[in-house]
Amino acid sequence: MTRFEAMLVGLVVASGVMLVQAKHEARLRYLALEMQTRRGERLDVEWRQLQLERATLVTQDRVQRLAQEKLGLASPRPEQIVPWER
Amino acid sequence: MEKTAVNPMLVLAVPVWRQRLMAGLLLTLLAALVVRAAYLQGVQRDFLQQQGEARYERQIEVPAMRGRVLDRNGQILADSSPVASIWADPAKVREWPAEDFARLAHALGMSTDELDRRLGQGGRRFVYLRRQLPPDQAAPLAQLGLEGVGVVEEYQRFYPQGEAFAQLVGLVDVDGNGIEGLEASLQAMLQGEAGKRLVIQDRRGRVVQDSVWMQRPRDGRDVVLSLDARIQHITYRALERAVELHQARAGGAVVIDVRTGEILALANWPSYNPNRRTGLDLSEVRNRVVTDVYEPGSVMKPVLVALALERGKVRPDTLIDIQGGVFQVGNHTIRDSHTGDRALTVSQVIQKSSNVGVAKIALGLDPKDIWQHYRAFGFGVRPDLPLPGVASGRMLPADSLKPIEVATMAYGHGISTSLLQLAHAYQTIANDGVMLPLSLTRRDAPPPVSEQRRLLSPKTAQDVKAMMELVTQAGGTATRAAVAGYRTAGKTGTAHKLENGRYVDKYVASFVGYAPASQPRLVVAVMIDEPKVKSYYGGIVAAPVFSEIVGQVLPGLGVVPDMPGPAVAAAERPRG
Numbered sequence: 001m002t003r004f005e006a007m008l009v010g011l012v013v014a015s016g017v018m019l020v021q022a023k024h025e026a027r028l029r030y031l032a033l034e035m036q037t038r039r040g041e042r043l044d045v046e047w048r049q050l051q052l053e054r055a056t057l058v059t060q061d062r063v064q065r066l067a068q069e070k071l072g073l074a075s076p077r078p079e080q081i082v083p084w085e086r
Numbered sequence: 087m088e089k090t091a092v093n094p095m096l097v098l099a100v101p102v103w104r105q106r107l108m109a110g111l112l113l114t115l116l117a118a119l120v121v122r123a124a125y126l127q128g129v130q131r132d133f134l135q136q137q138g139e140a141r142y143e144r145q146i147e148v149p150a151m152r153g154r155v156l157d158r159n160g161q162i163l164a165d166s167s168p169v170a171s172i173w174a175d176p177a178k179v180r181e182w183p184a185e186d187f188a189r190l191a192h193a194l195g196m197s198t199d200e201l202d203r204r205l206g207q208g209g210r211r212f213v214y215l216r217r218q219l220p221p222d223q224a225a226p227l228a229q230l231g232l233e234g235v236g237v238v239e240e241y242q243r244f245y246p247q248g249e250a251f252a253q254l255v256g257l258v259d260v261d262g263n264g265i266e267g268l269e270a271s272l273q274a275m276l277q278g279e280a281g282k283r284l285v286i287q288d289r290r291g292r293v294v295q296d297s298v299w300m301q302r303p304r305d306g307r308d309v310v311l312s313l314d315a316r317i318q319h320i321t322y323r324a325l326e327r328a329v330e331l332h333q334a335r336a337g338g339a340v341v342i343d344v345r346t347g348e349i350l351a352l353a354n355w356p357s358y359n360p361n362r363r364t365g366l367d368l369s370e371v372r373n374r375v376v377t378d379v380y381e382p383g384s385v386m387k388p389v390l391v392a393l394a395l396e397r398g399k400v401r402p403d404t405l406i407d408i409q410g411g412v413f414q415v416g417n418h419t420i421r422d423s424h425t426g427d428r429a430l431t432v433s434q435v436i437q438k439s440s441n442v443g444v445a446k447i448a449l450g451l452d453p454k455d456i457w458q459h460y461r462a463f464g465f466g467v468r469p470d471l472p473l474p475g476v477a478s479g480r481m482l483p484a485d486s487l488k489p490i491e492v493a494t495m496a497y498g499h500g501i502s503t504s505l506l507q508l509a510h511a512y513q514t515i516a517n518d519g520v521m522l523p524l525s526l527t528r529r530d531a532p533p534p535v536s537e538q539r540r541l542l543s544p545k546t547a548q549d550v551k552a553m554m555e556l557v558t559q560a561g562g563t564a565t566r567a568a569v570a571g572y573r574t575a576g577k578t579g580t581a582h583k584l585e586n587g588r589y590v591d592k593y594v595a596s597f598v599g600y601a602p603a604s605q606p607r608l609v610v611a612v613m614i615d616e617p618k619v620k621s622y623y624g625g626i627v628a629a630p631v632f633s634e635i636v637g638q639v640l641p642g643l644g645v646v647p648d649m650p651g652p653a654v655a656a657a658e659r660p661r662g
Contacts, residue, residue, distance in 0.1 A: 045168050055162035055246035060319035075638065078571025083646040 145300060146285055150278030152241060152262055153306030155255055155269070158528045161315040163255050164269065166241040166262070170224030171217040176205040178234025186232060193227050217260060218242045247315055249357040250322035253373035254313070257360055266371055268309070268526070271472040278306030310528045312348035317341055317639050322353040324634040325612065329355045332617035332627050338375040339613070339631060340509045341639070344606040346529050347513065347522030352376075377475040379502040380594050380613075383581030384439045384624070386498030388550050389511055391436060393459045394447045395546045402433045402549050406443045413442040415490045420445050423580075437556040439563045439578060441497045448496035449489060456492060457484040462541050463511045464521070465503050471526055479503040498579060505596070509611035512576075512598045515554075516606035519547035551575055555603045564597060567629035569637045571647035573603035576632065578624035583616070592616050597628035601636045604648040610635050
């Protein structure tokens, strides 16, 4: 066996090891990606749920009740409205 | 010297015993494989087949998210949220030891008897145990890891605006398909398309290994309506108060933007909470404003008078002999509810709502012309709106109209319409005679000129508008439709109801009008079905609803009052 051949064998072995390493890493990365995708989906769902929650909090009925009962606000009478012309 | 040139590795000097050893080894291995194959195929066949079936590649359907329904300002009217449903294979669950059975029942929050009932009898392999649980409640069940029970992801529909929008937005069934209202008619747009994913599942139906998407789900599209949640709530509450005050059977109200034809609010009473729909009553689901027709009564009068003005038969100040409010047509008698007047101008006929007056005006016109005029205004024609069950209303056939039929049509009897059709006719008058197609989806500008239809000359429209403004002023039938700060106009209606072809002492009180009168912005139509206490007149039952809606909505839209009160006149105007 020449030194050249021995070097080739060494390279083949090394590339094999690297291949295994690369595959392993790819698998780990893929798992991480999947996890992040899942997380993204979960956050998406949560965002939609929060939007829905906000929608129930800002309904006219509720806001009007809070404004009148808690804050003592009232709709302005027409004579209290002064139009501001530009 | 030659020998040294030969590579020692290439010299074959293999002893015989090595050849034999190799051959022996290979044969032994081969024999081992044959024996193993025979063993698997023969002895362990059943076990292996079972294991194979347990882990298999399967296409699972991934549901698409249904689109949202939004109001014109982006407020959510309907949205979907993920939930989990628990299913079971009764055949498998029934083979469980009692303690597992009890554990499942406990996790589901039901008794073992109830669980037993849910599983049912007979050979079904799939039953839902619980549907639409919040995902965090379903998670522990999935972790029990019991064979024959699984969790599927679904979506539940939520309606944050509740009962005010119930009939219009509609409902979906438990599988997420629209069955009422816009949910049903816009199904194709909202629905989306389920995706497909290839996965390997184990025998408990759990996904062991995720693999490729065959097709990603395509979520449904959002729909932006023309409706305004604020105006809708004001309309719904005002309607509800009136119906309760007069102990009426039902009511409806609709608000239309005069300049764009957009429907801004559409409310019905009775209503229901679309988020909790056990024991739904059909009468609560009906969108009366568009699906129910009735004889509108005097609300039709301005439409008839508009034709007489357009044809030059009368002018607003033409005097009509009212004959004290009693008028004979053939062997029928037409009466006014406010009697005693000898003669009224055409304007006063509208202001005081004289049946005799409009009947006489109608009899001076060509019946076919009236019929075509009504038709052009949309009566007897199905409004083009994407809603289920939109009613077209009815008119008598044009060719055989008798004089009494012409006379009654003039004051809105012998013709049936929906409240929406009336509101549309008033939109036309308020918009100086130009009818705009109605819309339930947001328009940011008036529809193109090709879709606009001029039905009255501007002069005629202005004359009719001037008459209708008298209605809400002193001496008119609807002084309660007045709004502080804004000029209003409209027409009342108090119609006897028809039951089995006879008029009975039940009424439909209505008011259709617009505001501000100087530059109409909103048409508001209100109908109260069978008011029982206090009053049944449109001017007393329905007009205040109009006033309440207009009074609350116009300032919110930033519409400048066109009838400044004394306080505004006195206030110093800021300079902008």
